[in-house]
Amino acid sequence: MAYFVGIDLGGTNIKAGVVSEKGELLNRVSVKTNADRPMEEIITDMGKLAKEAIADAGVNESDVAAIGIGSPGTPDNKAGTLVYATNLPFVNAPMRKIIRSVIDLPVYIDNDANCAAMAESVSGAAADVADSVTITIGTGIGCGVIINNRIFSGFNQAGSEFGHTVLVAGGVPCSCGRKGCFEAYSSASALVRMTKEAAQANPDSKLNEVIEERGKVNGQTAFEAQRRGDEVASKVVDTYLEYLSEGLANVINTFMPEVLLIGGGVCNEGDPLxxxxxxxxxxxxxxxxxxxxxxxxVAQMGNDAGIVGAAMMGKACFDDKLQG
Amino acid sequence: MAYFVGIDLGGTNIKAGVVSEKGELLNRVSVKTNADRPMEEIITDMGKLAKEAIADAGVNESDVAAIGIGSPGTPDNKAGTLVYATNLPFVNAPMRKIIRSVIDLPVYIDNDANCAAMAESVSGAAADVADSVTITIGTGIGCGVIINNRIFSGFNQAGSEFGHTVLVAGGVPCSCGRKGCFEAYSSASALVRMTKEAAQANPDSKLNEVIEERGKVNGQTAFEAQRRGDEVASKVVDTYLEYLSEGLANVINTFMPEVLLIGGGVCNEGDPLxxxxxxxxxxxxxxxxxxxxxxxxVAQMGNDAGIVGAAMMGKACFDDKLQG
Known part of the structure; x- marks a missing residue:
């Protein structure tokens, strides 16, 4: 039995765990990222956390085959570096080199959204198929593409950024600098924007009742007001789903995955969504x-997707005998 | 030296040729499709044309390793069938079975836009890289995706239809039934539509001078009027290129190919485009x-892309030891 360590690098926490070759998560450990430190310190802590995860899981280090890292930004898995990361102090970060100086195991690195898709592909809602796409609806739109059980992200590992394909040419500005991206119309943030606009334009709408009760607007507001029979809210939900479905249809025409997974908090709405x-x-x-x-x-892996996906990405690279 | 036969099935003609394993086209033969015949007759003619191509090229049939077919519509290469084709009488057409009854060689089948991309990948403008996307601008927008020297088209061979991703939500109707597709804003037909609209709205524009001289509107009209210093024409070209570039940027964010090729007649405009x-x-x-x-x-293969690409798709399937 071989094991793999998955490390999920986030802006606030670094999480890690040991995962069996079948994709079962044995344990979870974590440490604060403290993102204002030099990158060498953060990466050294990632190596130490991998060691801690192995000890905590009660497996022998000699039974661990590889370490997989899921990170925001764009990695270079061949070079073993993180080319850059949004909101983290990484510039051509020599992740493999530093981690191997702490724990000498093959180290592989990929984007966090891609790792989430890998987790669904190995252990989650797409485990029965070889080709799947996972769209995660949150602050942004995450997209991970699995082709023949492997992550696809283009020649520079920066692809499958489907959230940043323009859906409404000339539309609302997106964080990427373009106008009218899928993300700007279909993320949870976009739903919040639409909800706020509708609430302001329609003072009598039950949207305002829900907002007052809960003290804030979020991705649930419009669905809750719709359940209370509010027509304005129904229109917000319908408009949002119309954009989202256009974007998902674009994903399908492009990748034709056997399974398309939708993840993120908005999926908790269940059938009405x-x-x-x-x-x-x-x-x-x-x-x-x-x-x-x-x-x-609907995606299944939830919060474990990051660790499990990073580990299973590591397994795939190890199985493919890639330089680690 | 192994050879491969490429067959390019079109609505008017069936073209075939023998291609070396390096992607060199030895010869070209063709026969009318006569698309109103039963599909069995058309497919039998494809088999006969393959035999004719081999004889015409002066190679021994025993030196031919496989036959590749590029067809409009969606194939099922595993089953050896053409599931359906636009404007051709094919419904679950047993291509492999019928062709092998005429000439007993492994038979592989893929979409024609995918084969065109394969031709560029083996012998054309993307021969130096493993990952490329070829966008062909014609009546529609053709898209072929090559990942690691192989055609990518999803689990059902119906993917990489990037022409049918919505770029302008709620925009002009597309042949696929949706509104605002990339194809509806960036094909040569879309440029003709924009040119006509601008010419009608601006009677003094030199667009009308060019149209009168040439007796028709086509993809060259706006570029020619622009060369004559017409501002309305410059605006048409700029608007067209703005949409086209938005779509191409979507392709890049999605596939991150090392090389993105643009093909089709409009590329003859050269640097001004x-x-x-x-x-x-x-x-x-x-x-x-x-x-x-x-x-x-800019794509290089022109009219030979269909035959060479079909043959090289056949070679890839043969090398991968797929059922033929």
Whole structure:
């Protein structure tokens, strides 16, 4: 039995755990990132955390085959570096070199959204298929693409950024500098924006009742007001789902995954979200007569996706005998 | 030396040729499709044409390793069938079975836009890289994706339809049934539409002078009027290139190919097209600091792309020991 360590590097915490070769998470440990430190210190702590995870899981270091790291930004897995990361002090960070000086195991590195998709592919809602895409709806739109059980992210590991494809040319500004990106119309932040605008424009809408009760606007506000029979809220939800479904149909026409997974907090809305979303989305792609169709499912891995996905990305690279 | 036969199935003609394992086209033969015949007859003619191509090239049939077919529509290469084709009478067409009854060689089948990308990848403008995307601008927008020297088209071979990703939500109707597709704003047909609209709205524009001289509107009209110093024409070209560049930036953010190829008649405009198109496109994608960038080039293979690409797709499947 071989084990793999997964490290999930975030802006606030670094999480790690030991994962079996079948994708079962044995344990979780974590340490503060303290992102204002020099990158060498943070990376050294990642190596120490890997050692701690192995000890905590009660497995022998000699039974661990490799370490996988999921990180924001763009890695260079061949060179073993993190080329850059948003909101973290990494510039051509020599992750492999520093971590191997702490714990001498093969080290592999990929983007966190890609690792989340890998977790679903190995242990989650797409475990039964070889080709899947995972779209995570949060502050932004995360996208991870699995082709033949491997992460796909282009020649420079910066691809599958489907959140930053323009859906509404000339539309609202996106964090990436363009206007009208999928992310700017379909993220949870976009839903909050639409909800706020509708609440302000319609003082009598129950949107305002919900906002007052809860003291804030979030991704649940419009769904809750809709449940109370508010027509303005229903229109917000419908508009949001229309944009989201256009973007998902774009994903399908592009990648034609056997399974398309939707993740993120908004999925907690259940059927009121998923039933119309499936219907809207599946009416749009270009399936010729007789052509097999993509299936839309809800992602399963939740908070464990980062660690499990990083570990299973590491396993895939190790199995492929890549330089680690 | 092994050879491969490439067959390019079109609505008007079926073209075939023998291609060396290095991607050199030895000869070209063709026969009318006569698309109103039963599919069995058309496919039998494809088999006969393969035999004719081999005889015409002067190679021994025993030196031919496989036959590759490029077809419109969606194939099922595993089953050896064409699931369906637009404007052709194919429904679950048993291509492999019928062709092998005429000439007993392994038979592989893929989409024609994918084969065109394969031709560029083996013998054309992307021969030096493993990952490329070829966008062909014609009546529609063709898209072929090469990942690690192999065609990528999803689990059902119906993917990489980037022409049918919505760029202008709620925009002009597309042939696929959606509104605002990349194809509806960036194909040669879209440029013709924009040119006609501008000519009608601006009777004094030199667009009308060019149209009168040439007796028609086509993809060259706006560029020619622009060369004559017409501001309305310059605006048409600029608007067209703005949409095209948005779509190409979407392709880059999605696939991050090492090389992005642009093909189709509009590329004959040369620098007046390519210089602003490169500039507009490369300002948009999400390249983090230090991340390697995609290079934009003009496709080279022209009319031979269909035959050479089909043959080289056949070679790739043969090399991968796929069922043929």
């Amino acid at each position: 998923m039933v119309p979303l499936r219907e809207k989305t599946m009416s749009k792609p270009f399936f010729g007569p007789g052509v097999k169709k993509t299936e839309i499912r | 390519m210089v602003p198109l490169r500039e507009k496109t490369m300002s948009k994608p999400f390249f983090g600091p230090g991340v390697k960038k995609t290079e934009i080039r």
